[in-house]
Amino acid sequence: MSEFELIRKYFSHTVEERTDVVLGVGDDCALLQPPQGCQLAVSIDTLVEGVHFFPDIDPFLLGHKALAVNLSDLAAMGARPAWVTLALALPDSDPRWLQGFSQGFAALAHIHNVQLVGGDTTRGPLTITAQVHGFIEPEKALRRDAASVDDLVYVTGTLGDAGLALRMIQGSVSADDYLPSLRDRLERPQPRIAEGLAVKGLARGGIDISDGLISDLGHICRASDLGAKLFLDQVPLSEGVGRYINQGGDWGVPLASGDDYELCLTVPAENKDEFEARMQDTGIPFTLVGTMEQELGIRCQLPGGGLLDPLPGGYEHFSHE
């Protein structure tokens, strides 16, 4: 089967047909019609076997995750998803694997009305690269460099679930009955698209938490030339992570683990009420965890008082060099 047919067979019938797709999978390029008056938001992300996922992962979950981590970047800008392209390097073309992967990918694409418009398949070590494309009105994007001093810092959902799941799976923390729900958070992250759309124009700074709150809020701080204070007793924890922390666990789990895919947003105090009302409508929990400050760096106030020191570091590739 040619690479062309591989994409056509497994992917082109499984996704939405949008009217703004003039020409989809199958030519040298896709031809797309962006809406007038909008900017285009794009993000590209790669998942590598053994680095971002276990070799034995369910291909359906992998298809989901490959799209989810990208959509999360659109969510973090407040952009509306539209199109996706997919480049697959595959050690072989196992039909069962491809079917599972494409179904997981397509199921999430369907939820967010995203159409697969182009792709490439080649032989190689399993590597999945997807690029998402979305729309946003000028001046409405949630940017890392847009936070202001005294902005309130909010996060969606709960933090550290995926990180704790990973530690349990790898054996550095003993598994308990929370593992199935924690593992679901690791394997099936939900991009916070509706939340990003609901608060664009109300929140100022925004990022998705993919490398841990400290690291990602750190990106906002550096880009905005500010610092932040976090109140650790406010940080939203699931029951599983809450129990782990109460038993003296490492704050690095909720603060510096990867794969949360929640949003961190900074909100001017005057928008607080409207921001909270709109977030409430989305049905996703959200929590005020701190404030932006003039003083650079991030300070984490412990539940019992005093500051967490040193801060746990976020996960970075090539960080030891």
Added chain:
Amino acid sequence: MSEFELIRKYFSHTVEERTDVVLGVGDDCALLQPPQGCQLAVSIDTLVEGVHFFPDIDPFLLGHKALAVNLSDLAAMGARPAWVTLALALPDSDPRWLQGFSQGFAALAHIHNVQLVGGDTTRGPLTITAQVHGFIEPEKALRRDAASVDDLVYVTGTLGDAGLALRMIQGSVSADDYLPSLRDRLERPQPRIAEGLAVKGLARGGIDISDGLISDLGHICRASDLGAKLFLDQVPLSEGVGRYINQGGDWGVPLASGDDYELCLTVPAENKDEFEARMQDTGIPFTLVGTMEQELGIRCQLPGGGLLDPLPGGYEHFSHE
């Protein structure tokens, strides 16, 4: 060094600054302003070490090629290049390699006024995925499904140079004094951007020849529900490939090798003169090699008469399955 800084350090200072880039590398998404009245043409391509290039390739040439093969897809639609994103999986972050790669990438980006607007770097087996974005007016694209019966079939440049270089390097054909120039064609393909732009609206069908003329013209034939006849004495050959064929070499070299990155275009007879005049202005050789026919399949008339049978097959990943 973080993945973020890796991209910033090696890539963000080396490329054009376009006014339609609202926000480039460094946030969750790039923010881009497409021009009014244009469609967006996008294409994504992956190069894998050991599959698409030798492990000892000069990183400068690899950076060039990673962008060139993508730009070639824009050329094949008649689109004007604008933006590119780059996802790199790297076994390590060797500064010398990254510097060479980014310089090769940036040098070609500069020629075509393309800005790197986003990227991702991660650890993994060396895999390079780039997506290009260009603009084209509605109804002007050179599409695979747009050829008509009796259209004239043209190709740019010469065919089979990269394929013969590869055979010489791999040893299945003895190397001769043509190897350096053939090898340059393999390692430094030139995307035919100006040629695609010059003839959009005059040519109808279009594709870039990446898997060999037979295979790629075959895509036009299938998409347009037509066949084609090629006159092999018209197929443009460099001196090196010409000598190889004259000595009884395999027609598969010019007809069914990868990596030509020339354009194959179908042109209605009434546009012949204007098409040829515009192509002449580009300074790139172009040759009439055949015609589109009602009868499905591709027929290749040998220089001495008679048909080439069987046809050499184009290179396809997963083709043996």
